Amino acid sequence: MSPRETERMLAFDREHIWHPYAPMPAPAPALPVVSADGVRLTLADGTELIDGMSSWWAAVHGYNHPKLNAAVTGQLGKMAHVMFGGLTHPPAVRLAERLVELTPEPLTKVFFADSGSVAVEVAIKMALQYWRSQGRPERHRLLTVRGGYHGDTFGDMAVCDPVTGMHHLFGDVLAKHVFAPPPPLGYSAEPDEAYLDELSRLAEEHAGELAGIIVEPIVQGAGGMRFYAPEYLRALRDIADEHGLLLILDEIATGFGRTGELWGCDHAEVAPDIMCVGKALTGGYMTMAATLCTDGVAEGISSGEAGVLMHGPTYMANPLAAAVASASIDLLLSRDWRDEVDTIEAVLTSELHDAADFPGVADVRVLGAIGVVEAREPVDVAAVQEIAMAHGVWLRPFGKLVYTMPPYVCTEDEVLHIAAAMHAIAESL
Numbered sequence: 001m002s003p004r005e006t007e008r009m010l011a012f013d014r015e016h017i018w019h020p021y022a023p024m025p026a027p028a029p030a031l032p033v034v035s036a037d038g039v040r041l042t043l044a045d046g047t048e049l050i051d052g053m054s055s056w057w058a059a060v061h062g063y064n065h066p067k068l069n070a071a072v073t074g075q076l077g078k079m080a081h082v083m084f085g086g087l088t089h090p091p092a093v094r095l096a097e098r099l100v101e102l103t104p105e106p107l108t109k110v111f112f113a114d115s116g117s118v119a120v121e122v123a124i125k126m127a128l129q130y131w132r133s134q135g136r137p138e139r140h141r142l143l144t145v146r147g148g149y150h151g152d153t154f155g156d157m158a159v160c161d162p163v164t165g166m167h168h169l170f171g172d173v174l175a176k177h178v179f180a181p182p183p184p185l186g187y188s189a190e191p192d193e194a195y196l197d198e199l200s201r202l203a204e205e206h207a208g209e210l211a212g213i214i215v216e217p218i219v220q221g222a223g224g225m226r227f228y229a230p231e232y233l234r235a236l237r238d239i240a241d242e243h244g245l246l247l248i249l250d251e252i253a254t255g256f257g258r259t260g261e262l263w264g265c266d267h268a269e270v271a272p273d274i275m276c277v278g279k280a281l282t283g284g285y286m287t288m289a290a291t292l293c294t295d296g297v298a299e300g301i302s303s304g305e306a307g308v309l310m311h312g313p314t315y316m317a318n319p320l321a322a323a324v325a326s327a328s329i330d331l332l333l334s335r336d337w338r339d340e341v342d343t344i345e346a347v348l349t350s351e352l353h354d355a356a357d358f359p360g361v362a363d364v365r366v367l368g369a370i371g372v373v374e375a376r377e378p379v380d381v382a383a384v385q386e387i388a389m390a391h392g393v394w395l396r397p398f399g400k401l402v403y404t405m406p407p408y409v410c411t412e413d414e415v416l417h418i419a420a421a422m423h424a425i426a427e428s429l
Helices: 003-016 064-075 090-102 116-134 168-173 192-209 232-245 295-304 319-334 338-358 381-390 412-428
Strands: 032-036 038-041 050-051 107-113 141-145 177-180 212-214 248-250 274-277 290-292 361-369 372-377 401-404
Touching: 032 050, 050 412, 064 319, 090 107, 090 248, 090 290, 090 319, 107 116, 107 295, 107 361, 116 212, 116 248, 116 274, 116 290, 116 295, 141 192, 177 192, 192 232, 212 232, 232 248, 290 295, 338 361, 372 412, 381 412, 401 412
Parallel strands: 141 177, 141 212, 212 248, 248 274
Antiparallel strands: 032 038, 038 050, 107 290, 274 290, 361 372, 372 401
16 A cells, blocks of 8 residues: 555544443554465555564464464355344364364354354343243343453343443443352462352352353453463352352363463363353454354253343354364364463563563463563553553553454464563553
8 A cells, every 4th residue: 555545544433433341532642454374464654563462362373374264265156144043054063073072071062153252142031031931030130250351241241340341431331249258369379268168159159040150161252351270160159059050161262272272161170050151262353253052041041931042143153154163173182272372471471471570560470472561651542652662562552451353363472472572461450
């Protein structure tokens, strides 16, 4: 693009196009990306940036991957889309087979959604409709924990942290659920018995009105980038079993290896009754997610008055998205993804550990292919991004958090570049 074309594009973008969590018009122009290849984004002026965000945690294989490109173009020549009501197609069936094979054993039924937020909406609807089908409509609330984030639609917002979940403005119109305190920080921390007792107390107190429990396993994402010990997840599974509650695990950010295990729940060796997957599902190529459940949940819903699960997106099981999702899963499993994630974890741990000594830093934490520098005060996003870009890196901080979730295919040198940018940011705080 010529400088003049770029200027015109950015002016129109700023005046007419909403960006995520942004005012209108935008206070400053967005960066114009004209191509992406490997783990690098190329801007209109030729600047290349290592993507430390995997396009919000989705592009785990990087960009412009020949195998994923081939999956999309191959399917495009056959069928770009067809309605899923009353029809099916090979890409959807193949993907469902892969998901049933890879997810924890009790999960056998697959509902395809068109985004992570919708997948969580469907999970909530499954839990509520299950109990309505059992003649127990009073079981309509969910137990969750503060510090969580599950999406931006109304059902999702109601189970996000009322403060850090970014949706406090809507608190007076959202469904009222039961919130436990956030899990104590630290993947390797010894379990806090008082906290476990509080979880049990809340479940006991509200058991008659609870439909289920919903949490992000091991890593709380956009609500605070917090890591917690697997023992708490095991306790929630036990509590759900004790009171007959459905355990919903939101694996949208944690799934497909991000935490060092294929699924976050694998750290605790537990299986949910309902599970949401998304983000890395298609390798960042197409918008798609899925909600899986057990035979028992599906049978319970289908035996009720409605006789069906009351949801059906227009673009459900889109063939292009399903084809590239299967290719992305196959690509992930064809490589030693654990070694890739372990390498990222080792480099980030080594390079960021002393950033905790800077006066403006409250905490530094790393788990799998996730690295977090938490500041003591909210960061100046523009200033932080300027430092990152000076190091040839793209990061997208929020609140007090400067973090990375890079593509798994980053080389050690590329992860070192990301870590150097974060270290420089930490020093500037």
